[in-house]
Amino acid sequence: MESLSALALAVASAALGMWAMVVRRNLVWKLLGLNVASGGGILFLVALSHRTGARPPIVGLGPGPAADALPQALVLTAIVIHFATLALALALVIVLTEHRHTQDSRKLEER
Amino acid sequence: MKLLLALGILGLVGILAVGIAGLWPRADFPDPDPVARGWRVTNAVAAIVLGLRLWDTLLEVLVYVVAMVGVRFLLVGLHWKGELPPVSETPLLRRSADLLLGPILVFALYVAASGHLGPGGGFPAGAILGSALLLLALAKGMERVSAELYEPRLESLEYLAVVLLVFLAALVLILGLRTPAAFVTANLLIALEVAIGAWAVLHRFSSARGEV
Numbered sequence: 001m002e003s004l005s006a007l008a009l010a011v012a013s014a015a016l017g018m019w020a021m022v023v024r025r026n027l028v029w030k031l032l033g034l035n036v037a038s039g040g041g042i043l044f045l046v047a048l049s050h051r052t053g054a055r056p057p058i059v060g061l062g063p064g065p066a067a068d069a070l071p072q073a074l075v076l077t078a079i080v081i082h083f084a085t086l087a088l089a090l091a092l093v094i095v096l097t098e099h100r101h102t103q104d105s106r107k108l109e110e111r
Numbered sequence: 112m113k114l115l116l117a118l119g120i121l122g123l124v125g126i127l128a129v130g131i132a133g134l135w136p137r138a139d140f141p142d143p144d145p146v147a148r149g150w151r152v153t154n155a156v157a158a159i160v161l162g163l164r165l166w167d168t169l170l171e172v173l174v175y176v177v178a179m180v181g182v183r184f185l186l187v188g189l190h191w192k193g194e195l196p197p198v199s200e201t202p203l204l205r206r207s208a209d210l211l212l213g214p215i216l217v218f219a220l221y222v223a224a225s226g227h228l229g230p231g232g233g234f235p236a237g238a239i240l241g242s243a244l245l246l247l248a249l250a251k252g253m254e255r256v257s258a259e260l261y262e263p264r265l266e267s268l269e270y271l272a273v274v275l276l277v278f279l280a281a282l283v284l285i286l287g288l289r290t291p292a293a294f295v296t297a298n299l300l301i302a303l304e305v306a307i308g309a310w311a312v313l314h315r316f317s318s319a320r321g322e323v
Binding site for chain 2: 011
């Protein structure tokens with residue numbers, strides 16, 4: 001049942017991140033919310049690939065069924081892409097702040 | 112209003128999660144051991160990342176490189192003009208960096224080179240190498256470290272790693288090469304590429320905004 005609690009935690013943190021993305025007006029806070037939501041999604045996929053008592057998907061690590069290896073491999077991709085896109089988004093925020101002198105999304109939309 | 116919004120988002124994410132998770136109770140997993148044995152490695156995740164789903168990994172590396180090029184391009188004109196804050200003078204950080212840097216580098220190399228046998232692989236090794244560079248920059252100051260690590264040369268090394276990775280992937284995908292040596296080489300190349308990208312991000316952000 002530990003995977004069930006991990007699933008609940010993943011859903012909660014994804015919802016929290018999306019809530020911060022909707023409600024907060026500062027761009028850096030929005031990116032922080034995106035970060036938390038992405039962490040929730042990653043945790044969700046990893047928890048989905050785990051069962052109680054499952055062994056790691058490595059040959060020769062004891063008896064019993066193994067955890068699913070495919071979501072773990074795809075999550076590896078997701079983490080790296082998340083890091084790269086977050087760095088790019090933060091660079092864009094820096095450039096935007098240099099040019100417009102604000103990080104408020106509503107003020108940025110006005111002009 | 113905000114509470115309603117929060118509840119609505121939670122409900123939407125929950126419905127999405129139930130949809131992704133499928134019916135309850137969930138079906139049994141397939142056995143990953145034949146996949147790993149088919150690629151002649153021990154770690155099934157490595158067999159999927161660098162074997163079955165090599166196209167995904169290749170395009171992911173390309174996306175990573177493009178994002179790092181974007182960061183370099185966006186921050187190239189922004190240089191911090193104010194006074195740089197002084198590097199912290201505590202001997203603790205410098206001494207611990209001297210002590211820890213070698214073991215961290217060796218551990219990163221080990222994680223990259225043994226990724227096909229157990230937990231590890233190129234991406235975690237690259238992250239470990241990047242954190243070693245961050246420790247170095249924190250201890251010695253970004254100016255000194257970036258003078259030592261000449262960035263254009265690192266940049267061309269990163270592109271060379273990507274080209275070699277594409278060449279290796281062509282060997283695996285077209286000629287059907289299935290040896291552990293290909294996995295070790297690919298993991299080392301990915302580690303190099305991820306570490307140089309992480310260093311580029313670190314360096315550009317700190318030179319646009321002062322110090323680490």
